[in-house]
Amino acid sequence: MSELNGLDVIVLRSPRDDDPLAAAIVALGGQVHQLPVQRIVPLADDDTQIDAQIKRISTYDKAIFVSRNATALALRWLDRSCLSLPFKMQCFTVGPTSAQLLGQRHIQVVYPPRQSTSEGLLMLPALQEVYGQNIIVFRGVGGRPLLGDTLAERGAQVDYCELYQRQPDRQWKKKLLELLGADEHPPILVAHSGGILDALLTVVGTEQTKSVLTIPTVVPGQRLREYARKTGFQQVITAKSALAEDMERAVVDWYTQKPAPGR
Structure with missing residues (x-):
């Protein structure tokens, strides 16, 4: 299957050896970048x-x-x-x-x-x-x-x-800005909590906040959707829950329904 061909997915939580969400995205042709902006x-x-x-x-x-x-x-x-x-x-x-x-x-x-x-x-x-x-x-x-x-x-x-x-982890700033600045294949963000969204904005810095807030961002549930919108994120994609299959479905639905020229 290749539903996510050409899509860079930035997962902002800590990586896991058995992460079913990352595995599903890769299986569908997407590329996963695990950049944990929040350190435990x-x-x-x-x-x-x-x-x-x-x-x-x-x-x-x-x-x-x-x-x-x-x-x-x-x-x-x-x-x-x-x-x-x-x-x-x-x-x-x-x-x-x-x-x-x-x-x-x-x-x-x-x-x-x-x-x-x-x-x-x-x-x-x-x-x-x-x-x-x-x-x-x-x-x-x-x-x-x-x-x-x-x-x-x-x-x-x-x-x-x-x-x-939980502490912001600034070591990912350079890689984040490289990916977020891609014009030909803009990425999508995946954030599992409000704390991760806050850490993201801290890591990228005030000068980059405005552009980051325009990046499509997947979050689980209506409560986090409201928080993301209140924080200033402009393209919030809401998954039914934080379960891997629901987050995957939100990514796929967004990517397959968005206008083709942006791919």
């Missing part, structure tokens, strides 16, 4: 707050892992403390990639089948009746408050275990 920086191994929360893991009824990075780092902390998730604990992830990491350890996980967002997670039946339960949420510093706030409104005691920080 784990908090220090001697962080006393994380250590204390990990050592209290047996006191929680439910654990929620909001990202692949949060999942991997939580497991690393558990390993360092020679602990494991309690057998009785119910585990939840926002999407399937985090669930796969836990599944490799034979941990049963529940995640939204279609809507890989906090909103989708909160619609799961198992998170409706949580009054009096203790829930730990593994995430990065400064994540969205929706998950914790909503569960607290439902009567749960929610603790955040923040495991990493």
